[in-house]
Amino acid sequence: xxxxxxxxxxxxxxxxxxxxxxxxxxxxxxxxxxxxxxxxxxxxxxxxxxxxxxxxxxxxxxxxxxxxxxxxxxxxxxxxxxxxxxxxxxxxxxxxxxxxxxxxxxxxxxxxxxxxxxxxxxxxxxxxxxxxxxxxxxxxxxxxxxxxxxxxxxxxxxxxxxxxxxxxxxxxxxxxxxxxxxxxxxxxxxxxxxxxxxxxxxxxxxxxxxxxxxxxxxxxxxxxxxxxxxxxxxxxxxxxxxxxxxxxxxxxxxxxxxxxxxxxxxxxxxxxxxxxxxxxxxxxxxxxxxxxxxxxxxxxxxxxxxxxxxxxxxxxxxxxxxxxxxxxxxxxxxxxxxxxxxxxxxxxxxxxxxxxxxxxxxxxxxxxxxxxxxxxxxxxxxxxxxxxxxxxxxxxxxxxxxxxxxxxxxxxxxxxxxxxxxxxxxxxxxxxxxxxxxxxxxxxxxxxxxxxxxxxxxxxxxxxxxxxxxxxxxxxxxxxxx
Amino acid sequence: xxxxxxxxxxxxxxxxxxxxxxxxxxxxxxxxxxxxxxxxxxxxxxxxxxxxxxxxxxxxxxxxxxxxxxxxxxxxxxxxxxxxxxxxxxxxxxx
Numbered sequence: 389x390x391x392x393x394x395x396x397x398x399x400x401x402x403x404x405x406x407x408x409x410x411x412x413x414x415x416x417x418x419x420x421x422x423x424x425x426x427x428x429x430x431x432x433x434x435x436x437x438x439x440x441x442x443x444x445x446x447x448x449x450x451x452x453x454x455x456x457x458x459x460x461x462x463x464x465x466x467x468x469x470x471x472x473x474x475x476x477x478x479x480x481x482x483x484x485x486x487x488x489x490x491x492x493x494x495x496x497x498x499x500x501x502x503x504x505x506x507x508x509x510x511x512x513x514x515x516x517x518x519x520x521x522x523x524x525x526x527x528x529x530x531x532x533x534x535x536x537x538x539x540x541x542x543x544x545x546x547x548x549x550x551x552x553x554x555x556x557x558x559x560x561x562x563x564x565x566x567x568x569x570x571x572x573x574x575x576x577x578x579x580x581x582x583x584x585x586x587x588x589x590x591x592x593x594x595x596x597x598x599x600x601x602x603x604x605x606x607x608x609x610x611x612x613x614x615x616x617x618x619x620x621x622x623x624x625x626x627x628x629x630x631x632x633x634x635x636x637x638x639x640x641x642x643x644x645x646x647x648x649x650x651x652x653x654x655x656x657x658x659x660x661x662x663x664x665x666x667x668x669x670x671x672x673x674x675x676x677x678x679x680x681x682x683x684x685x686x687x688x689x690x691x692x693x694x695x696x697x698x699x700x701x702x703x704x705x706x707x708x709x710x711x712x713x714x715x716x717x718x719x720x721x722x723x724x725x726x727x728x729x730x731x732x733x734x735x736x737x738x739x740x741x742x743x744x745x746x747x748x749x750x751x752x753x754x755x756x757x758x759x760x761x762x763x764x765x766x767x768x769x770x771x772x773x774x775x776x777x778x779x780x781x782x783x784x785x786x787x788x789x790x791x792x793x794x795x796x797x798x799x800x801x802x803x804x805x806x807x808x809x810x811x812x813x814x815x816x817x818x819x820x821x822x823x824x825x826x827x828x829x830x831x832x833x834x835x836x837x838x839x840x841x842x843x844x845x846x847x848x849x850x851x852x853x854x855x856x857x858x859x860x861x862x863x864x865x866x867x868x869x870x
Numbered sequence: 871x872x873x874x875x876x877x878x879x880x881x882x883x884x885x886x887x888x889x890x891x892x893x894x895x896x897x898x899x900x901x902x903x904x905x906x907x908x909x910x911x912x913x914x915x916x917x918x919x920x921x922x923x924x925x926x927x928x929x930x931x932x933x934x935x936x937x938x939x940x941x942x943x944x945x946x947x948x949x950x951x952x953x954x955x956x957x958x959x960x961x962x963x964x965x
Contacts, residue, residue: 486945579925593924622931623924691908698904702885709886711958713949722961724886732888740887744878744897745904747885758908763921765911770922803903819925843926 389414390549391866394606397552398454401447408440408447408457412501415459419503419550422870425526427541427550429464430472431504439501446499454609456499461551463542464505465512466492466597467586475588476508476520476538479714479734489586490618491555491597498613503551507541510736511705512562512590514538515805516798519738524795527570528867529833533792536566542600543570548870553601553610557587559594560693561787561812564824567600568787568836571826573853573863575599575607578844579819580625582611583618591700592623594693594816603863604825604853608632611846630847636854641675643852644780648683651785651811660786663835667827667856668784674855679780685772688765689814694806695749695762696817702746705739741802770818773840777820782852783840786811787824791833811838821846825853826862834862871909872902 389397389406400406416433436459443457467473467485469492474480488496495502509519517525517540525535528548535544539556543566546554556563558576567574575598582597589595599610612632618624645668652661672678710716710730717733720726735743749758776783789808798805815822820843824836841849857863873881878898882889889897943956952959 483949486942486949619933623928625926626931685914688911688914691910694904695908695911706885711950711960712946716951720961723963726961727886728883728888731886732890735887737893740889741897741900741904743885743887744881745901748873748877748881748901751881751884760921761911761916762908763923764916764919765914767919767922768914768916770925802900803907806904806907817925 390418393603394454394458394552394609397458401457408443408501409437411457412436412440412459412503415503415551422548422550425528425544425548425550426523427507427525427535427545427548428461428504429474429476429507429522429541432471432502435471436501436503443499443501453498455495455613457501458552459501459503460495461503461506461542461545461554462492463508463539463555463557465508465557465588466555467588468492468502468505471505473505473588474521475512476510476522477734477736477739478521479708481521481715483714487586490583490620491587491614494613500613506539506545506554509538509540510739511588511701512538512557512559513701513738513742515561515565515808516793517541517566518795518799519736521736527792528870529571530792532794533833534569534795536569536792538562539600540566543567543572543574546570546572546600546602547867549866553599553606555597555610555614556600557595557597558816559591560697560816561809563598563600564787564812564822564836564838565809567824569792569834571834571862571865571867573601573603573607573826574824575611575846575849576815576822577611577615577846578625578821580623581821581844581846582614583616583621583624585618585620589704591697592704593700594697596816603857604823604850605633605636605857608636608850611850615846625844627844632847632850635847635851638851639675640671640852640855643671643676643782645671645676645678646681646776646780646783647678648681648686648776648783648785650683650686655789656786657790659830660790660835663828663830664784664786664837667837670856670859674859681776681780683772683776685769686814689769689817690806690810692762692765692769693809693813693817694745695758696766698742698746699749699759700746702743702750705743708734738802766817769814773814773818773820777842781848785838785840787836787838791830791835815840819843821849823849823853825856826865827860828862871905873898873905
């Protein structure tokens, strides 16, 4: 039962082959059995079984939406009323959210059952899930390697079948990179497509919620629920949401795929390059035309990103002051000591690094040299993409420079960790939608292909991903033992 | 470009982030390495480029001046570690 797609499960629930309560219980049994993966921070068994029971009633009454009774899990960055929302940090270890994120409200309205809250890098800052206060997540394909980050728990839970599908958020690659490492399908929508209300902020001009699923078909179903204008998010895009499942089966004949030569330079691991080129060959067979292009601004994405993301993070995280909610140090001497020690004791090293970097970049005398320079660079990168996407329909390239690396391998060298974001962060700076889909294995570890689309063209991205998944079965591979 | 330990202490104070004395040097090293990465942008000519703060360059949306929130002070204050009579308590600021 745990290998069925959302569409298949929806049919099973309607045919009375299984109830939502039974299905939910199967997942809780699995979550317990594979607890060592550490993909969940909080499991909400009591509430989930009550919701599953309500879903069964709704299914019997007829006209229930497709996600009714389907067990999903949420990244612990989305506020859930009455349920701990930690964002992977000691700072919020005691935080019971007083309201629901819009995304959570939408899943509740759609009748989905929430199994629990998923592990993640602290405040979504990290690429390996090792910065989480709750410990790292194991990759189900190789327990000695990382699941990726920051949505590591979300990716591992989908790969190990500990949820039918999950949500993630992506500020610099945090959906696509763990999706690639865990061999699942990850979609980061266009900036503004999914509401950020109640999604704890890291870098507000880059953050975007999205889907982590086993296939493009499942992703279309989840995005349908998540996407849409939200008055509560001042940067939400007021655009019509198309039917994301409608065009999945459209032919790719004549599709123009651009391959940025900067993505396939000699720095790219040869085995990854070979795997991606084999996937691109499949696209040729499907009728796509390939065009090599150049995007000279891409190399400035890492410096621009780490200035902008750090600056925004230093401003956003100033709200954690030890006064109104979250961690508070013992016996503060004075107000300054209360702020400084509460934040010093509750934030981990990576979060502190970025707050310090951002504070520096925004401080008098350095603001123009770093922050404004980075914002100007950002525009040049975005224009590079816009120009290219006038010539081709989608871009393809790697997601990561390597397959999943070893636990602890990069923790002592933050710069090495940042450099590994080279293929994903430019997309966030431009605000474009992009996916990672599984396209093979190297030494039994999954490899992902990145597909980048034009603004608000998620339907096309899903179509492009789905057509590949009709002629290949990489997305159906299951890690051994799960 | 490199940051000295005194620079790190100053930034940490501005950000109100406590750092243990024994870790200051390693933060200085990491931040200096980050700055080395960032200076790559200097080779790029950005004269006349308008800084980009939002991917879609929208104008700020306005809404009618109507009350949409209700007062939930009591609910929110249950999250704080110290409150009294509807107020958040902090150490004494004035003697």
